[in-house]
Structures are given as C-alpha cells and as structure tokens.
Amino acid sequence: MHKNKIWLSPPHMGGSELKYIQEAFDSNWVAPIGPNINAFEQDLEDYLGSHHVAALNSGTSAIHLGLVLLGVQPGDTVLCQSMTFSASANPILYQGATPIFIDSETETYNLCPIALEEAIVDKIAKDKKPKAIIAVHLYGIPYKIDQIRAVADKYSIPILEDSAEALGSSYKGQKCGTFGDMGVFSFNGSKIITTSSGGAIVTKTEKLKEEAIFLATQARDEAPHYQHSQIGYNYRMSNICAGIGRGQMEVLDYHIGLRRNIHEFYVELFEDIKGVTVFTVPDATYFSNYWLTTILVRPSETNGVSSETLRLALEAANIESRPLWKPMHLQPVFCKYPYYGNTVSETLFNDGLCLPSGSNLSVEDRAQIKAVVFKLFRK
Numbered sequence: 001m002h003k004n005k006i007w008l009s010p011p012h013m014g015g016s017e018l019k020y021i022q023e024a025f026d027s028n029w030v031a032p033i034g035p036n037i038n039a040f041e042q043d044l045e046d047y048l049g050s051h052h053v054a055a056l057n058s059g060t061s062a063i064h065l066g067l068v069l070l071g072v073q074p075g076d077t078v079l080c081q082s083m084t085f086s087a088s089a090n091p092i093l094y095q096g097a098t099p100i101f102i103d104s105e106t107e108t109y110n111l112c113p114i115a116l117e118e119a120i121v122d123k124i125a126k127d128k129k130p131k132a133i134i135a136v137h138l139y140g141i142p143y144k145i146d147q148i149r150a151v152a153d154k155y156s157i158p159i160l161e162d163s164a165e166a167l168g169s170s171y172k173g174q175k176c177g178t179f180g181d182m183g184v185f186s187f188n189g190s191k192i193i194t195t196s197s198g199g200a201i202v203t204k205t206e207k208l209k210e211e212a213i214f215l216a217t218q219a220r221d222e223a224p225h226y227q228h229s230q231i232g233y234n235y236r237m238s239n240i241c242a243g244i245g246r247g248q249m250e251v252l253d254y255h256i257g258l259r260r261n262i263h264e265f266y267v268e269l270f271e272d273i274k275g276v277t278v279f280t281v282p283d284a285t286y287f288s289n290y291w292l293t294t295i296l297v298r299p300s301e302t303n304g305v306s307s308e309t310l311r312l313a314l315e316a317a318n319i320e321s322r323p324l325w326k327p328m329h330l331q332p333v334f335c336k337y338p339y340y341g342n343t344v345s346e347t348l349f350n351d352g353l354c355l356p357s358g359s360n361l362s363v364e365d366r367a368q369i370k371a372v373v374f375k376l377f378r379k
C-alpha cells in the first residue's frame with residue numbers, strides 16, 4: 001500500500017499477529033483447522049459475552065450461512081436495509097429468494113422501523129410473511145435496536161444482524177452482533193480489525209454454532225469416506241488468518257479508542273462550518289466504534305460546496321474519501337425488487353461522504369485533512 005497516501009481505513013496491526021502465525025507454521029497447522037481458530041473464536045465469545053461464534057472466511061459467507069440456517073429458500077422474501085454494502089443483500093439471491101429493500105431513518109441512518117412494518121403488513125396481505133430481516137449497523141452506529149426488535153417480534157420474523165462494521169459498538173451496554181437471532185462480523189482489510197479476509201457468525205446456541213461449522217466445512221456426515229446428505233460450503237476461516245485475528249483482538253478496544261478520537265477530531269473540525277453534519281449517535285445509550293466517520297454536506301448552506309467538491313479536493317491532496325453506500329434499490333442489479341420508504345437513503349447517498357478514519361491516522365495526516373477542509377470552506 002502507498003505510504004504517503006492517506007487511506008480511508010487501512011489495516012493496523014497490533015504487534016503479536018506474526019507470533020500467532022509463526023505458531024501455526026511451527027505446529028504445521030497451515031489449514032482451515034487448528035488452535036488459532038479455536039482461540040480466536042474464544043476471544044470473540046469472551047468479548048461479546050455468552051454467545052457462540054464460528055469463524056468463517058468472510059462476512060459475506062457469514063450472511064449466506066445465516067440465511068441458510070434461518071431456512072431461507074427459493075420463493076421466500078427477505079427484508080433488507082437498502083442503505084448498505086451489496087454483501088448484505090447478495091446472499092438473498094444466492095438462496096434464490098427475493099430481497100425487499102427498506103429505507104433508513106434520520107437518527108441512526110439505519111433500517112427505518114416504520115417502513116419495515118409497512119413492508120411486512122403489505123407482504124402479508126398480498127403474498128406471505130417475509131422469512132427474515134437483515135438490519136445493519138452502518139459505519140459502526142447501532143440501528144434502532146428496540147424499535148426493530150419490537151417489529152420483528154410482533155410478526156415473529158427473525159433478525160439477521162449485519163454487524164460487519166460494528167465490532168465493539170454497543171447499545172445499553174450490550175455488544176452489537178448479539179442482538180439479532182444471528183449476528184455477523186467481517187474482518188476484511190478495511191474493517192475495525194482485519195484477518196486479511198475473514199468473518200464470523202454469532203449464534204445463540206452451541207448447537208447452531210456446530211451446525212454453521214458443519215455447513216462451512218462441506219457438510220461431511222460422520223463416515224470414514226466422504227458422505228453428504230446436505231449441500232455444504234467451503235466457508236471456514238484458515239488457521240493463519242485466525243492468528244492475525246488473535247493479535248488484532250489484543251488491540252481492538254485500544255483501536256476503537258483511537259477511531260473515536262478521530263471522530264472527535266472531525267466533530268471539532270466541522271463545528272463552525274455551516275451546512276456540514278458529522279454523523280453521531282443519537283444519545284448516550286448508543287456507543288459507536290466509529291469505524292468510519294461520515295458527514296453530510298448540504299450545498300444549499302455551504303455556498304455550493306458539495307460532498308463531491310470535498311471528495312475531489314481531498315483526492316487532489318492524495319487523501320482517500322468515499323461517498324456513502326449507494327442504496328441497493330438504486331443499484332442496476334437490484335432496482336427491479338420492491339422498495340418501501342421515501343428518499344432518506346437517497347439523500348444520504350447524494351450528500352454523504354466517508355472520511356479517513358483509520359486507527360493509525362497520524363497527527364500529520366490530520367493536519368493535511370484540516371488544511372484541505374479549511375481552504376475549501378474558507379475558514
């Protein structure tokens with residue numbers, strides 16, 4: 001990776017990752033099985049508290065296995081937050097089911113409980129009950145946990161909690177990833193911790209965890225030969241990647257502190273700039289890891305400066321920033337599927353920008369970003 005470029009969210013090693021990789025080589029566990037995997041799962045379970053975790057090779061496979069375990073099949077519908085990364089929705093199609101996209105609300109920018117209920121009521125009246133709800137904690141800000149849970153329980157629909165961006169975030173003291181009937185994490189290169197590529201599924205019981213591992217390792221029945229009575233997947237995490245994960249878990253809370261500090265830096269930077277809002281949790285019951293700090297820029301209040309003007313100015317200074325996720329219902333590949341809501345997610349996409357938020361963002365990096373912002377907004 002280019003040293004002098006300021007990246008959005010680059011990997012940040014803690015120091016002991018190589019030690020665990022060395023152990024894997026020394027013991028010849030260079031395989032998708034071994035002590036690092038078990039220990040990484042244990043670390044995650046200890047961190048989350050009384051939940052069961054299976055380590056997988058990506059967040060996307062975790063979402064796919066979650067849908068498989070929830071029994072999603074061809075002909076089913078799955079409700080999904082529209083404002084998200086495509087990996088939240090793609091596995092619905094892997095299962096041959098139909099996605100129904102839902103707008104965001106304006107406090108956490110995640111799944112809108114009102115539009116969600118509207119979609120459920122409409123689907124029940126016209127067709128049949130949706131099979132699952134995929135809710136996402138975007139950029140590390142928890143969705144409206146209580147309201148979404150109330151809707152899900154009212155209609156008895158399970159929640160698959162996409163916590164890919166929210167490891168370490170919490171709501172009323174409870175960790176994200178543990179609110180859904182199943183939860184999902186990603187450890188891709190840009191996430192709050194990375195295993196280079198990786199993910200995990202969080203289940204409520206040890207039995208479901210074992211089922212997830214069974215499916216993730218090609219669904220091999222007990223027999224001396226290879227015997228299969230179900231379709232399996234090759235979704236298990238490698239013991240090398242899990243070694244990176246063990247090292248990363250040692251610095252997770254420290255790195256979250258650094259990201260929250262960067263969020264604070266941006267709050268101060270934009271404090272007196274009219275027309276710019278920094279995404280922040282609605283109140284003290286929400287705790288965000290602030291994986292990425294994101295802003296909304298309203299050109300009507302900034303003398304015409306838009307999020308795109310800012311993005312280009314940052315790019316000219318070799319600083320990476322990125323528009324927010326483009327909502328799924330506006331994507332060419334998904335626009336034919338039903339959508340419930342208004343234009344909240346669309347506005348977020350038009351006016352939003354993700355700013356460099358890596359836990360290794362240096363003091364000099366901050367000064368460079370500040371200079372670009374001040375010049376553009378003539379402060």
Ligand SMILES: *Cc1c(COP(=O)(O)O)cnc(C)c1O
Pocket residue numbers: 057058059060061084085087088136162164165185186187188197198199
């Ligand atoms: C990163 C991400 C995923 C996918 O995780 P991978 O490990 O990259 O497969 C899913 N959902 C969201 C919201 C993400 O940000």
